[in-house]
Amino acid sequence: MRLSASVALLGLAVSPAWALCPYAEKMALEKKSSIPHPPAPREVSSSGKKGIFYMNRIAPGTSELYVANVDGTNERPLLSNPIYEYHAAFSPDGQWVTFTGERNGDGNSDIYRVRTNGSDLEELEATSSIEDGAVMSPNGKQVAYVSTANGYKANIWVMDLETGHKWNVTDTVSTAANASLPNGYFRPSWSPDGQWIAFSSDRNSGWYGHGDPVFMGVSGWEHTQELSIYVIRPNGSDFRRVVSKSGYCLGSPKWSPNGKRILYYEMTRENTWNSHRPESINTSNSTLVSVDFASGAGRRVEVAGSGVKIFPQYISDSTIAWFAKGSGKEGLHTSAGGFFNTSSSTIRSPAWSPDGKQVVYEKTSWDVVRPMDKKLYSWDEDWEYRFTDVFPQLSNTNKIAMTEKQLGNSSIVSLSANGTNEHLVYDDLKSDFLDASSVAMGTAGAFNPGWSPDGKWVTFGVGFWFQSRATGGGWLVRTTANGTYSEVLTESETTLESNSSVINSGFPSYSHDGKKIIFRVWGTNSTLGDRSQLGLRLLDLDTRKISVLTNEWDNLPSFSPDGERIVFTRKVSDYNYDVCTMRSDGSDLKVLTSSGANDAHAVWTWDGRIAYSSGMFGFQYECALYDQTFQPYGQVIVMDVDGSNKRVLTDSIWEDSMPMFVPNSKLRR
Numbered sequence: 001m002r003l004s005a006s007v008a009l010l011g012l013a014v015s016p017a018w019a020l021c022p023y024a025e026k027m028a029l030e031k032k033s034s035i036p037h038p039p040a041p042r043e044v045s046s047s048g049k050k051g052i053f054y055m056n057r058i059a060p061g062t063s064e065l066y067v068a069n070v071d072g073t074n075e076r077p078l079l080s081n082p083i084y085e086y087h088a089a090f091s092p093d094g095q096w097v098t099f100t101g102e103r104n105g106d107g108n109s110d111i112y113r114v115r116t117n118g119s120d121l122e123e124l125e126a127t128s129s130i131e132d133g134a135v136m137s138p139n140g141k142q143v144a145y146v147s148t149a150n151g152y153k154a155n156i157w158v159m160d161l162e163t164g165h166k167w168n169v170t171d172t173v174s175t176a177a178n179a180s181l182p183n184g185y186f187r188p189s190w191s192p193d194g195q196w197i198a199f200s201s202d203r204n205s206g207w208y209g210h211g212d213p214v215f216m217g218v219s220g221w222e223h224t225q226e227l228s229i230y231v232i233r234p235n236g237s238d239f240r241r242v243v244s245k246s247g248y249c250l251g252s253p254k255w256s257p258n259g260k261r262i263l264y265y266e267m268t269r270e271n272t273w274n275s276h277r278p279e280s281i282n283t284s285n286s287t288l289v290s291v292d293f294a295s296g297a298g299r300r301v302e303v304a305g306s307g308v309k310i311f312p313q314y315i316s317d318s319t320i321a322w323f324a325k326g327s328g329k330e331g332l333h334t335s336a337g338g339f340f341n342t343s344s345s346t347i348r349s350p351a352w353s354p355d356g357k358q359v360v361y362e363k364t365s366w367d368v369v370r371p372m373d374k375k376l377y378s379w380d381e382d383w384e385y386r387f388t389d390v391f392p393q394l395s396n397t398n399k400i401a402m403t404e405k406q407l408g409n410s411s412i413v414s415l416s417a418n419g420t421n422e423h424l425v426y427d428d429l430k431s432d433f434l435d436a437s438s439v440a441m442g443t444a445g446a447f448n449p450g451w452s453p454d455g456k457w458v459t460f461g462v463g464f465w466f467q468s469r470a471t472g473g474g475w476l477v478r479t480t481a482n483g484t485y486s487e488v489l490t491e492s493e494t495t496l497e498s499n500s501s502v503i504n505s506g507f508p509s510y511s512h513d514g515k516k517i518i519f520r521v522w523g524t525n526s527t528l529g530d531r532s533q534l535g536l537r538l539l540d541l542d543t544r545k546i547s548v549l550t551n552e553w554d555n556l557p558s559f560s561p562d563g564e565r566i567v568f569t570r571k572v573s574d575y576n577y578d579v580c581t582m583r584s585d586g587s588d589l590k591v592l593t594s595s596g597a598n599d600a601h602a603v604w605t606w607d608g609r610i611a612y613s614s615g616m617f618g619f620q621y622e623c624a625l626y627d628q629t630f631q632p633y634g635q636v637i638v639m640d641v642d643g644s645n646k647r648v649l650t651d652s653i654w655e656d657s658m659p660m661f662v663p664n665s666k667l668r669r
């Protein structure tokens with residue numbers, strides 16, 4: 001294993017003669033001849049925009065609607081010109097399909113309807129907020145949907161299709177909830193008589209993490225969701241909770257044909273995390289349950305057993321259909337024994353026609369990845385939004401380094417600020433530290449590249465991250481910008497032993513004078529509250545001495561461009577991370593965010609402000625129904641260095657993160 005040789009570098013002074021160093025890793029990197037994602041043409045120079053705003057999005061690469069017979073035969077595309085659509089539903093008269101589309105820009109959810117034969121496509125509502133989950137009323141005159149037009153929070157709205165008049169029903173005096181807690185409303189469903197709308201909500205629940213409780217709370221910061229089932233009249237009166245179960249998520253309510261019972265899926269709160277992670281979906285499960293609408297009592301288990309059963313729906317008085325995700329039984333099932341095996345394609349959010357004979361769903365692909373530089377919807381019109389892979393960082397010499405996580409194997413690449421000259425800098429799979437399956441799962445890789453101020457070096461962590469960092473190693477590495485030489489800067493082991501001194505180091509960043517690297521450490525004893533293996537450290541590149549800057553649960557540190565302050569993320573209580581700054585000597589701590597949700601992963605912008613990801617607006621959709629993500633509802637916010645002037649830069653139902661502004665001046669070079 002290369003590790004032993006690499007560790008031998010520890011303590012050696014850095015010398016300009018590094019190229020002669022016998023331990024130098026010759027990675028034998030080949031410059032990729034065919035770049036899978038050539039730079040797309042830019043409009044910024046002529047459009048009057050200030051430059052490019054890069055960000056990452058965790059969402060399927062493609063999503064197209066199909067209609068099929070209930071047994072899966074006669075499948076055909078719903079739309080003649082699909083762009084990116086999902087979350088479809090039949091109208092109660094079976095004539096229409098309502099759906100969500102991103103036809104006005106990648107990431108901007110709007111609602112539409114179309115006849116079941118694909119004609120008469122009509123935009124129902126299209127704003128820069130999220131519109132999603134549209135369902136037509138039984139009399140065909142109204143549509144209920146989810147919108148984030150009330151301050152970025154998911155609420156239920158109703159629109160009159162004739163007049164276009166629209167109103168929210170869940171942000172009123174009668175539905176008032178504790179604003180510091182989650183307060184989202186999802187998946188509306190009309191009662192057969194049109195008198196009620198049922199939906200799920202996490203209102204007044206908590207900002208819960210996941211995993212076994214350990215020192216300072218849970219082991220996973222990503223939030224789980226505790227939903228209950230509610231009903232309201234379309235005019236906003238008679239708001240009522242129908243059923244809830246402490247520690248459980250009750251989601252996606254649907255009515256029985258006679259309107260007397262409400263059907264939903266029930267899973268533990270913890271399983272809302274497991275249900276959207278590929279490494280744990282097979283061990284997750286849910287139960288399909290119904291209750292009496294009038295009393296909320298008479299709980300009846302409709303479908304039990306293993307597997308994640310979601311999207312339940314009555315397709316007759318006595319038959320229930322649902323979708324099973326993962327666990328080797330993926331597909332459309334009915335309680336009459338029907339099974340349409342969909343494991344050969346990723347089908348999601350099926351909805352059945354009122355007569356139970358047809359089903360509409362989206363087919364999504366994660367293999368088709370957004371190309372680097374794909375244009376996204378621009379919530380800030382001054383900037384052209386574009387897609388980037390993760391951890392992008394701009395050097396003082398106008399080069400970008402990033403981790404190719406979605407586009408590759410979590411290796412480090414560099415490219416010119418204008419998107420040309422992509423170059424492989426470090427191949428994590430060739431490093432021998434990592435196994436390919438953890439990399440494929442997204443929990444290991446070469447993460448968070450940081451440029452030296454002169455643009456000659458790139459430093460990053462190679463190791464196991466997220467939940468796998470609890471037991472897996474992490475090494476600081478730096479390479480020359482051309483990737484011909486790399487060295488390992490800290491010790492670790494593949495497996496962290498309990499009670500051992502071996503730690504996981506990662507998320508490095510150069511000091512503005514290039515002499516030090518700041519990074520975060522983690523050891524198994526951290527779980528027990530031993531702060532000696534926790535916090536931020538400074539590595540002096542001349543002496544190779546490591547000094548302690550903090551002993552808190554801190555991560556993602558980086559020096560401001562002027563070297564005055566360090567921005568970082570701190571776990572301030574069991575379930576809550578905030579964005580903080582301190583002086584470069586560790587003094588003068590300032591906590592810049594205050595939401596009960598996670599505010600994290602802050603980076604400096606080119607003009608010395610701070611951009612970060614926030615969960616403060618809560619979920620925009622039911623947590624268990626997502627795939628592949630970590631914190632599905634992350635939105636990007638930018639603020640001044642003192643935490644003032646916070647401005648929201650995204651409003652999508654997807655996990656948006658990794659912001660990087662590249663102003664025109666840096667593109668033209």
Ligand SMILES: *[C@@H]1O[C@H](CO)[C@@H](O)[C@H](O)[C@H]1NC(C)=O
Binds near residue numbers: 115117118119
């Ligand atoms: C689709 O259905 C509508 C309503 O039934 C009908 O008017 C229209 O001609 C159909 N279009 C096609 C292409 O079949």
Ligand SMILES: *[C@@H]1O[C@H](CO)[C@@H](O)[C@H](O)[C@H]1NC(C)=O
Binds near residue numbers: 149150167169171
């Ligand atoms: C939501 O509805 C309530 C009650 O009608 C109203 O007071 C509030 O202003 C509405 N919010 C928005 C954003 O329309």
Ligand SMILES: *[C@@H]1O[C@H](CO)[C@@H](O)[C@H](O)[C@H]1NC(C)=O
Binds near residue numbers: 178180181
């Ligand atoms: C709202 O929730 C916060 C956080 O749990 C709690 O501190 C506060 O007391 C609650 N406020 C009300 C009015 O219940």
Ligand SMILES: *[C@@H]1O[C@H](CO)[C@@H](O)[C@H](O)[C@H]1NC(C)=O
Binds near residue numbers: 233235236237
């Ligand atoms: C809302 O609708 C219900 C049922 O139709 C009706 O009884 C009630 O008066 C309405 N409320 C308002 C404020 O219009």
Ligand SMILES: *[C@@H]1O[C@H](CO)[C@@H](O)[C@H](O)[C@H]1NC(C)=O
Binds near residue numbers: 268271283284285
């Ligand atoms: C479902 O998951 C829960 C929580 O993980 C577990 O306790 C239970 O045994 C599982 N049930 C089945 C049938 O797999």
Ligand SMILES: *[C@@H]1O[C@H](CO)[C@@H](O)[C@H](O)[C@H]1NC(C)=O
Binds near residue numbers: 280
């Ligand atoms: C989950 O189960 C499916 C089908 O049995 C299998 O192909 C897949 O590898 C499993 N995933 C994991 C992480 O074990």
Ligand SMILES: *[C@@H]1O[C@H](CO)[C@@H](O)[C@H](O)[C@H]1NC(C)=O
Binds near residue numbers: 344
């Ligand atoms: C579904 O189909 C796949 C391959 O097409 C097969 O491997 C799998 O066993 C099938 N699942 C079930 C539950 O029959």
Ligand SMILES: *[C@@H]1O[C@H](CO)[C@@H](O)[C@H](O)[C@H]1NC(C)=O
Binds near residue numbers: 407408409429
């Ligand atoms: C990722 O690794 C696989 C297996 O080693 C290789 O075939 C593929 O080309 C790599 N992809 C990229 C983008 O480097």
Ligand SMILES: *[C@@H]1O[C@H](CO)[C@@H](O)[C@H](O)[C@H]1NC(C)=O
Binds near residue numbers: 418419420669
């Ligand atoms: C992109 O920037 C590089 C310098 O990094 C320059 O050589 C190249 O000409 C630029 N290409 C375009 C298309 O602007």
Ligand SMILES: *[C@@H]1O[C@H](CO)[C@@H](O)[C@H](O)[C@H]1NC(C)=O
Binds near residue numbers: 456
């Ligand atoms: C790589 O970069 C180093 C440091 O800048 C330089 O000395 C070396 O010549 C470069 N190697 C190649 C092959 O360009």
Ligand SMILES: *[C@@H]1O[C@H](CO)[C@@H](O)[C@H](O)[C@H]1NC(C)=O
Binds near residue numbers: 498499528
């Ligand atoms: C250290 O390891 C021993 C033996 O495995 C174990 O009994 C003990 O609880 C551990 N100490 C801590 C603090 O985890």
Ligand SMILES: *[C@@H]1O[C@H](CO)[C@@H](O)[C@H](O)[C@H]1NC(C)=O
Binds near residue numbers: 498500
């Ligand atoms: C980890 O904790 C155990 C038990 O408290 C202790 O014996 C051991 O020295 C600790 N390891 C380190 C590296 O601090």
